[in-house]
Amino acid sequence: MWGSALAGASAALLALTAGGGSASADPVSLTQKYTCKFPIINNDPIEAAITTDMPATMKVGETVPEYDIKAVTKVSARAAQGLGVLGAVTLEGKATADVVVTQPGGDGNLPIKVVNTVAKANIPNPAAPFEVTATGKSPGGLLTWGKAGEAAFDVKGLKLHNMIARDADGKPVQLPPNGDEFTADCTLDAGQKTLLHKMTITGGGGQDPTDPPTDPPTDPPTDPPTDPPTDPPTDPSDPGDPTDPTDPAGSGGIPASDGGTTTGGSGSSGSDVNTQLTSGSGGLAATGTSGIGLMLAAAGGLGAAGIAAFHYLPQRIRRGGQAAS
Template identity: 45%
Template structure:
């Protein structure tokens, strides 16, 4: 059935989406590190949604971050708090479509500019459920998120820039049910585009040499990488580009080898998915880690990476129109993604995986499942440290 949207409803969705997601922009889960200084960033974003209007939202982010950090030393975990104010007309519009609370997730784009090159991170956050005022009035949205600590290989300046945002929001009525607008996604952009994006700049200084003539046994080291490559879905007969991030902690065991623990996050803008064997549909993919990855590393044998993950198909389109997929369209069991890199090509990871059956993909679930599921799918990723 076609869904009617009022002007108030359109304003509510755009304003609330930007505010809620930006409130949960970045939050780390430990006390501020020693030598930290208070920092703040104020930004305005604009979010545009299908059939909905854009609405500016101002966000204030505050935290404590280190002023200096030695080369090769972890920055430590940080805690960041964000508060956004939503307009009264947004509250009125939400009431129009039956909204009483709103919840969802946000993926913030953060660029870390290091002396060795930029590092792109995607910080996923779960927003706090927020109640909409009974009488239309401005209200605030707060949230917390999480991201890994970092270490840097060269001295110089490291700037943390907040550059973008992607939202997935669900308004609910008084009984906790979804409203007529269901769950929607949007990409938000800085508006105006020339405003400040730098949250903080850390000065990376040379590491202090040990005072003892005996070198201590090295401890665990955490490193963050950007990941880019492709995945081949055998059942579709095609491949799709993938990108994301990999954060791993390397723990020495003997000599120049040891074990790894971390998380691998991947998304794909899409690839071919022939429905019923001949309809030229396309699909986007998202790999969400289920727990930590495990692996080994060695100067002579290379590195392995095993990540249990769930494959989600956010959208399937046919002739440009959505025909299936969604956040609930996912594998019925975790995918065992196993990758390996050789000592000769230490940053090129290759491997294969089997896709369990999909569920929750809508009317064409069986056709989508037949076009995607099965063994002998491939993955090839190039990891680049920031």
């Protein structure tokens, strides 16, 4: 049981030191030379060896975890001498690395800052070169790979800040003109490599956002919308086409049974009535309209004959009486 527990603890420790719990991570490293501007001694060289564990491959859709970073920096004997003459016996602080992530598939570059804590280191006396160790974690859980391709991690710069030199009593040593803390800006020496790691991003683990969807959109309905009525409603204000001989409204008369046209009385009342019947909402059938117009015209003719008889017969009767007498 104790053996199993120890094995499990060892596996967990290895997964943690592999960076973000990735069991497939591989050791990567980069050594760079910088020139930093220190108090009192001004420009002085340092050499930083960066190590971490990162996977060789990841998949589209996966989020980059945080990685444990370690940087061991070599400081010159000259720097140790300059700090020692002021009574400093230890050195500690912060170191921030400028890292540029080249995203795959042409998604551009992402500049990030990785802050590391410089552990307290003893300054040798007599003066000699010494090392300071910085540890930290890269930002994790932020960047998700969106495309397949190759990603790159380049270290482009370094800055030492919040650096504190302490005396034997643990009190900060004043380093003019900085006070208790100082900052050392560092410049990467010419010709130095910057590539820390390359990573291949594969298209697995979900669909590549650059690929077209596998299921095309649903086809539009095959049946087009219902066509509008081919015969628009008759406009009541349209008197009709006067050139059309079959149009009762335009001819001013009524179609006769033999195909000719019979005029309706002395005015246009027959035509007006016929037009009103054929207009409006929906209208009437042509044959029904012609029949109604014919009946109306006949009624008008009978009325006219009755009126004539009303005036003519009395006169005829009187003339007949006078002749008889």
